[in-house]
Amino acid sequence: MTHPEYILTISCLDQRGIVHRVSGFLADHGCNIIDSAQFGDAQSKLFFMRVHFASEDTAISDEVLRADFALLGASLNMDWQLHDAAQKPRVLLMVSKIGHCLNDLLFRYKSGLLPVEIPAIVSNHTDFYQLAASYNIPFHHLPLAAGASEEAKLAQEARILEIVEHNQIDLVVLARYMQILSPSMCAALKGRAINIHHSFLPSFKGAKPYYQAHDRGVKLIGATAHFVTSDLDEGPIIEQGVERVDHSMGPETLTAIGRDIESVVLARAVKWFTEHRILLNGHKTVIFN
Structure with a gap:
């Protein structure tokens, strides 16, 4: 069975625990990280992250995934986007x-x-x-x-x-x-x-x-x-x-x-x-x- 894949991009004020909270959210929602990269800019004080992951829990819909992450994003004042990796721009x-x-x-x-x-x-x-x-x-x-x-x-x-x-x-x-x-x-x-x-x-x-x-x-x-x-x-x-x-x-x-x-x-x-x-x-x- 092929699981749907997503690409999550994030930018926000740099602070402790961002990677932990994002990876924990994905694990709690039945997602498996395929690859991840992050960067904290000491000059702008901003944190950037890109996560490519597969959603393996069929009980969690795309709508639920987005709605739930919106709550996390709001709590950290994130500028974030969640892209369907299979969708061609x-x-x-x-x-x-x-x-x-x-x-x-x-x-x-x-x-x-x-x-x-x-x-x-x-x-x-x-x-x-x-x-x-x-x-x-x-x-x-x-x-x-x-x-x-x-x-x-x-x-x-x-x-x-x-x-x-x-x-x-x-x-x-x-x-x-x-x-x-x-x-x-x-x-x-x-x-x-x-x-x-x-x-x-x-x-x-x-x-x-x-x-x-x-x-x-x-x-x-x-x-x-x-x-x-x-x-x-x-x-x-x-x-x-x-x-x-x-x-x-x-x-x-x-x-x-x-x-x-x-x-x-x-x-x-x-x-x-x-x-x-x-x-x-x-x-x-x-x-x-």
């Missing part, structure tokens, strides 16, 4: 005219390496509608002209949020979507939108970062996946990657290498999010690998 992909990250994520999804559902792709261009069709994924073309008015931008974003709500999206991935989201859009997607920045933040922001890097003669280039916030490219960092380069490589070579890094870094960040391994810690993240 629903992901919306957004892209503009550069498709390497989109293509990589779709391949990982199709091959089973990324356990998600992708009910929609949104783009402000039509370049990848055929790619979406090859995966039988609805493609939504929502154009936004250069220099569009604030009213037009907000109307386009409202349509995106309608797609998010209609498809019950858990995560929005900006897979090289080259539009700045409005503060209201960032607020609506807080904690569930990930961007890939084509540079190793905080250096070389803006246009053509690999050309900037080449002009500076850098020896490492990289990419950064982070949560989207209204502070452009300043959201909590989830994952970063670098590759060593040298003087013989031109900006086109750096760009090609950089795109490979971007694809891998973004895929890691998405996978960690869908496995509920990322917890926010102020302007930083805790990643339970």
Whole structure:
């Protein structure tokens, strides 16, 4: 008999006995811990925990498990979530005219390496509608002209949020979507939108970062996946990657290498999010690998 599995994530003020009380609760409710990780941050004074467990007592329903844990969570003032481990998160992909990250994520999804559902792709261009069709994924073309008015931008974003709500999206991935989201859009997607920045933040922001890097003669280039916030490219960092380069490589070579890094870094960040391994810690993240 296969027992239902869950992933519990917790953050709260650090104090004695949290692990004991959580593990005791699970044992008392007929649950068997499969793996567990925890971290106490001395700076923020917060405690973080991720527990993967199986519910082995058929007499205890999902509703009872959640209701009872809510009492424990309230007693410790916890920010907690209980996820059904068998449920695949629903992901919306957004892209503009550069498709390497989109293509990589779709391949990982199709091959089973990324356990998600992708009910929609949104783009402000039509370049990848055929790619979406090859995966039988609805493609939504929502154009936004250069220099569009604030009213037009907000109307386009409202349509995106309608797609998010209609498809019950858990995560929005900006897979090289080259539009700045409005503060209201960032607020609506807080904690569930990930961007890939084509540079190793905080250096070389803006246009053509690999050309900037080449002009500076850098020896490492990289990419950064982070949560989207209204502070452009300043959201909590989830994952970063670098590759060593040298003087013989031109900006086109750096760009090609950089795109490979971007694809891998973004895929890691998405996978960690869908496995509920990322917890926010102020302007930083805790990643339970």
